[in-house]
Amino acid sequence: MKAVILEKITSLKKNKRPLKLVELAKPAIRAKEILVKVSACGVCHTELDEIEGRTPPVNFPIILGHQIVGFVADRGRNAKKFELDARVGIGWINSSCGHCPACLSGNENLCKDFQATGRDVAGGYAEYISVAEDYAFAIPGIFSDAQAAPLLCAGAIGYRSLWLTNLIDGQRLGLTGFGSSAHLVLKLSRYLYPHSEIFVFARNERERSFALELGAIWAGNTGEEPPQKLHAVIDTTPAWGPVVEALKNLEPAGRLVINAIRKEDTDKDYLLKLEYPQHLWQEKEIKSVANVTRKDIEEFLTLAAQIPIIPEVEEYPLAHANRALIELKQGQIRGAKVLRVG
Numbered sequence: 127m128k129a130v131i132l133e134k135i136t137s138l139k140k141n142k143r144p145l146k147l148v149e150l151a152k153p154a155i156r157a158k159e160i161l162v163k164v165s166a167c168g169v170c171h172t173e174l175d176e177i178e179g180r181t182p183p184v185n186f187p188i189i190l191g192h193q194i195v196g197f198v199a200d201r202g203r204n205a206k207k208f209e210l211d212a213r214v215g216i217g218w219i220n221s222s223c224g225h226c227p228a229c230l231s232g233n234e235n236l237c238k239d240f241q242a243t244g245r246d247v248a249g250g251y252a253e254y255i256s257v258a259e260d261y262a263f264a265i266p267g268i269f270s271d272a273q274a275a276p277l278l279c280a281g282a283i284g285y286r287s288l289w290l291t292n293l294i295d296g297q298r299l300g301l302t303g304f305g306s307s308a309h310l311v312l313k314l315s316r317y318l319y320p321h322s323e324i325f326v327f328a329r330n331e332r333e334r335s336f337a338l339e340l341g342a343i344w345a346g347n348t349g350e351e352p353p354q355k356l357h358a359v360i361d362t363t364p365a366w367g368p369v370v371e372a373l374k375n376l377e378p379a380g381r382l383v384i385n386a387i388r389k390e391d392t393d394k395d396y397l398l399k400l401e402y403p404q405h406l407w408q409e410k411e412i413k414s415v416a417n418v419t420r421k422d423i424e425e426f427l428t429l430a431a432q433i434p435i436i437p438e439v440e441e442y443p444l445a446h447a448n449r450a451l452i453e454l455k456q457g458q459i460r461g462a463k464v465l466r467v468g
């Protein structure tokens with residue numbers, strides 16, 4: 127099968143071709159696993175963190191990618207959940223132990239043995255992938271393969287972030303950064319919180335006008351002051367500036383939810399602008415989001431089909447994965463980037 131692989135940690139500033147297209151054997155499947163012929167795989171900001179070593183893969187070479195849509199091509203002896211040819215999705219959660227306190231309390235995303243697709247085990251930048259059937263999901267018919275891909279990470283984690291804000295309908299929500307996840311959160315919030323106004327902070331004009339097109343009431347640059355204070359903010363940027371600015375823009379008792387697996391160090395000195403009275407006092411809260419549970423993915427897929435939330439996608443052939451990643455790194459974004467595989 128064709129696959130693009132990462133052989134070592136590298137800097138995307140210096141290396142514009144971090145991934146290499148190769149020919150590999152199809153993965154083998156165990157008794158409770160399915161073999162999936164990949165049709166589309168979303169490109170996530172986390173891939174940049176993996177390539178640059180902020181959340182490094184355990185073994186090399188590794189196939190990245192964790193927003194996977196494809197069709198069941200083979201089933202293990204005891205795999206009964208899906209028929210052959212059924213369309214399935216695979217997300218960031220590849221496995222969890224199932225018996226630790228986190229798993230038993232519904233927080234399998236926090237399991238110490240959490241394994242991530244495309245980082246700890248092979249991902250979807252390839253023609254085939256194997257996965258435990260319990261960690262694959264049926265994809266509602268309303269979506270094309272490419273449209274469904276970003277729902278599996280950007281959408282599901284956006285859903286989890288929104289849930290963690292504790293927002294009440296009518297309260298004002300801010301979004302800092304307006305990439306793949308934020309644009310889905312905007313669509314989701316307009317449905318779940320129809321009386322809430324949404325304020326978007328993004329560094330480029332293209333993202334800001336896209337946010338206004340999708341129904342944001344205000345869009346400004348990072349650091350610009352919104353006309354009103356906000357009850358909650360979801361930050362999806364890799365930087366520190368938006369965190370400090372978001373804290374300043376919160377109402378008393380407001381909550382900032384940081385939806386990022388890692389932050390980059392580029393503007394870390396921005397944190398020195400943090401002043402206790404303006405940014406933290408008044409019972410303001412900060413919460414990060416870690417991973418997703420299977421429940422997050424299942425609930426979000428159902429909701430996305432019902433609303434419906436159809437992601438805006440930009441497609442690239444698998445062989446152009448490097449170009450998609452570099453454009454993502456450079457912030458050339460409109461909606462979600464997806465690799466067409468099959």
Ligand SMILES: [Zn+2]
Nearest residue numbers: 170172279280
């Ligand atoms: Zn992701």
Ligand SMILES: [Zn+2]
Nearest residue numbers: 223226229237
């Ligand atoms: Zn566990």
